[in-house]
Amino acid sequence: MTTVALVGMPNTGKSTLFNRLTGSHARVGNWPGITVDLHSARLLIGNRMVHLVDLPGIYDLRGYSEDERVVTTFLGQVHPDLIIVVMNASQLDRQTTLLSELMALGIPLLAVLSMSDEAKSLGISIDDAGLSQSLGCPVCLLSAKHGQGMEHLHEAMRQALTQPRRSDLAISAQDLSTLFKRHVQTPAQATHTLTERLDRVLLHPWLGLPLFLGLMFLVFQTVFTLGKPLQDGMSWLFSEGRAQVLEPLMVTWPAWLQGPLLDGIYNGLGTVASFVPLIVLFFMLLGIIEDTGYLSRAAFLMDALMARLGLDGRSFVMLLMGFGCNVPALMGTRVIRSRGLRLLTLLIIPFSLCSARLQVFVFFAAALFTPRHAPWVLFSLYLISMAASLTTALLFKRQYRNSDPFVLEMPPYRFPTLRQVVIRGTQEVRHFLHRATRFIVLGVVLVWWMTHFPPGVEPGSLQSWAGQIGQWLDPVLHPLGIDPQLAIALLFGFVAKEIVIGSLAVIYGMEGPQLAQTLGQQITWVQAYSFMLFTLIYTPCVSTIATIRTESRSLAFTALSLVWPLCVAWLVSFAFYQIAIRLVAAG
Numbered sequence: 001m002t003t004v005a006l007v008g009m010p011n012t013g014k015s016t017l018f019n020r021l022t023g024s025h026a027r028v029g030n031w032p033g034i035t036v037d038l039h040s041a042r043l044l045i046g047n048r049m050v051h052l053v054d055l056p057g058i059y060d061l062r063g064y065s066e067d068e069r070v071v072t073t074f075l076g077q078v079h080p081d082l083i084i085v086v087m088n089a090s091q092l093d094r095q096t097t098l099l100s101e102l103m104a105l106g107i108p109l110l111a112v113l114s115m116s117d118e119a120k121s122l123g124i125s126i127d128d129a130g131l132s133q134s135l136g137c138p139v140c141l142l143s144a145k146h147g148q149g150m151e152h153l154h155e156a157m158r159q160a161l162t163q164p165r166r167s168d169l170a171i172s173a174q175d176l177s178t179l180f181k182r183h184v185q186t187p188a189q190a191t192h193t194l195t196e197r198l199d200r201v202l203l204h205p206w207l208g209l210p211l212f213l214g215l216m217f218l219v220f221q222t223v224f225t226l227g228k229p230l231q232d233g234m235s236w237l238f239s240e241g242r243a244q245v246l247e248p249l250m251v252t253w254p255a256w257l258q259g260p261l262l263d264g265i266y267n268g269l270g271t272v273a274s275f276v277p278l279i280v281l282f283f284m285l286l287g288i289i290e291d292t293g294y295l296s297r298a299a300f301l302m303d304a305l306m307a308r309l310g311l312d313g314r315s316f317v318m319l320l321m322g323f324g325c326n327v328p329a330l331m332g333t334r335v336i337r338s339r340g341l342r343l344l345t346l347l348i349i350p351f352s353l354c355s356a357r358l359q360v361f362v363f364f365a366a367a368l369f370t371p372r373h374a375p376w377v378l379f380s381l382y383l384i385s386m387a388a389s390l391t392t393a394l395l396f397k398r399q400y401r402n403s404d405p406f407v408l409e410m411p412p413y414r415f416p417t418l419r420q421v422v423i424r425g426t427q428e429v430r431h432f433l434h435r436a437t438r439f440i441v442l443g444v445v446l447v448w449w450m451t452h453f454p455p456g457v458e459p460g461s462l463q464s465w466a467g468q469i470g471q472w473l474d475p476v477l478h479p480l481g482i483d484p485q486l487a488i489a490l491l492f493g494f495v496a497k498e499i500v501i502g503s504l505a506v507i508y509g510m511e512g513p514q515l516a517q518t519l520g521q522q523i524t525w526v527q528a529y530s531f532m533l534f535t536l537i538y539t540p541c542v543s544t545i546a547t548i549r550t551e552s553r554s555l556a557f558t559a560l561s562l563v564w565p566l567c568v569a570w571l572v573s574f575a576f577y578q579i580a581i582r583l584v585a586a587g
Contacts (some may be wrong), residue, residue: 008086310397324351
């Protein structure tokens with residue numbers, strides 16, 4: 001199949017263009033010889049089916065970071081039929097080196113000058129026809145954000161794929177600068193006045209960080225306020241589906257088949273699915289913050305503090321990426337050249353409150369806390385996750401030293417379109433559900449089996465195999481206020497945090513509101529918060545551990561990433577629970 005590669009520097013609109021071309025049909029897959037998953041999709045260009053691959057953003061082909069090696073390896077081994085090089089139309093003079101290197105490869109090239117709307121607002125005019133003739137390759141001026149110029153791009157792709165390869169396009173970076181000056185007219189002062197005004201406030205040395213924390217709290221408040229009614233509606237829908245459809249349909253089925261299907265798979269998946277509205281809202285809001293360019297500002301604000309901890313702003317960005325899923329955040333550390341800094345960042349990322357943990361905390365916050373207090377509970381857990389990360393960095397910074405200077409490019413503020421926000425949220429939720437369903441089906445069936453055997457015991461009782469394991473763990477977890485049923489959920493949570501709520505649904509034989517009500521009656525808010533603290537910090541899931549092993553290439557470091565969070569989780573939960581129960585008793 002014809003392969004087309006998207007290549008460009010960071011902050012050039014490459015991901016926006018990929019999403020515009022592919023919509024929500026992109027998938028993540030591993031390419032032979034490439035040690036990272038790449039986004040790709042199939043497109044029909046003319047009468048030809050094309051495999052479009054989105055490569056990591058890079059600055060040149062001679063770099064030494066993992067992302068740069070991924071790009072060079074892909075271009076060298078896959079030999080794409082066409083390279084679409086994406087360049088920011090308002091900063092062409094900064095992108096000559098990468099363009100020159102790509103032209104020297106002898107692969108058909110199509111130059112996309114993205115963010116044309118932004119360039120126009122700065123008074124920049126581009127003679128794309130003249131530039132195309134001088135470069136010897138097609139040039140498309142477009143705005144992927146608003147969809148302007150996409151028809152021209154499709155036609156240019158069709159023509160580029162049908163024309164014979166040319167090997168005479170090599171132009172030096174210096175000559176490219178001359179060409180750009182000839183065909184691009186830039187005013188003497190092309191500045192983003194809105195960006196400058198906002199940065200005076202948002203990057204203020206005293207106001208900047210409190211504003212960032214306030215914005216994040218607003219995100220949690222919005223997620224809980226808007227998402228809770230939607231979550232209740234999803235829970236009601238699944239409960240009615242079981243009562244009105246599945247139970248009458250399965251009434252004659254044998255008990256050994258009804259149990260795993262209804263009390264296992266259906267209850268587990270139904271409980272997790274009820275959190276989809278909250279996950280959608282969270283990722284859409286986080287996507288808006290990221291797409292505006294504000295996360296780069298957050299990295300800048302945190303860089304001084306991170307430097308004292310042996311980290312830099314890139315590490316903070318990876319921590320924020322971990323809010324979605326720890327695995328891609330861990331893989332994102334490949335842009336860090338210093339091995340010491342990279343290992344230290346790998347060690348702290350699993351403390352980030354990922355989407356799988358988020359659904360656990362939303363469930364317990366709704367079950368044990370009032371609507372007024374629940375957002376504060378979520379916000380406190382995010383702060384504690386950051387505190388655990390930064391404390392770990394402080395303790396291990398001497399062992400993993402940073403030798404890589406930090407260079408940060410802050411893009412102008414850009415306001416995403418509704419389409420961008422929806423596609424971003426859809427992609428993240430699809431990824432979450434793919435992981436969730438893959439682990440939960442196996443996990444909840446195993447939990448059901450362990451809570452219903454040996455034959456003749458009361459399901460979920462202490463006499464069941466699950467109950468026996470819970471009793472075995474009780475001496476360790478009882479001082480934390482975690483009972484045997486919750487201990488079983490934690491045990492399966494090591495496989496995947498998505499299983500925690502699903503396993504509780506199986507253990508208690510309930511789903512949704514009924515499960516929340518039962519937990520609210522059987523445990524106190526102190527026990528619930530201690531359980532959430534332990535879930536937040538303890539050993540990350542199997543996928544995360546496997547990624548750490550791959551990225552660190554060290555068994556000893558992987559063992560540290562297993563044991564250290566478990567010890568921290570026990571100490572933090574123990575301290576909280578023992579202090580809290582004494583304060584409650586005294587009050």
